[in-house]
Amino acid sequence: MICITAPKLFKRFSGCAFWPFILIREERLKRDLVFINHERIHLRQQAELLVVPFYIWYATEYLYYLLKGYSKQKAYRSVCFEREAYKFEADFTYLEKRRFWGFLKS
Structure with missing residues (x-):
């Protein structure tokens, strides 16, 4: 993991x-353990998805929820990748016990 501050x-x-970077708006976020874990x-x-398919899947699912009439925020929170990340962001041992393609189970 390489954390880069990119406020603009x-x-x-x-x-x-x-992948393999975490881009953040503010330097203080490097110390936010829940955010970094997310x-x-x-x-x-x-x-797991070899990077490019992740972005295709993410964008497709997000657009699907927008077309269903969800707000931008609700569509974002409905994407399977976000559901998993929000559900386990405060569990700092999650990645050690996480199953392959765990986003399908969240």
Whole structure:
């Protein structure tokens, strides 16, 4: 995991994972263990799907929920990758016990 502060990239959210990087808006987020764990879960998801398919799946699922009439926030929270990351972001041992393609089970 390589954490990079890139404040000009983000206005609407705190950061994101782009394998193998975690890009963050503010330096203080490097010390936010829950936030970093959330992004580390995304890094694992991306590695499992060999990166590019992760982004295709993510975008497709997000658009699906938007077309169903969900708000942008609700569509974002409904994506299977986000459901897993939010569900386990405070469990700091989750990645040690996580099953392969765990996002399908969340």
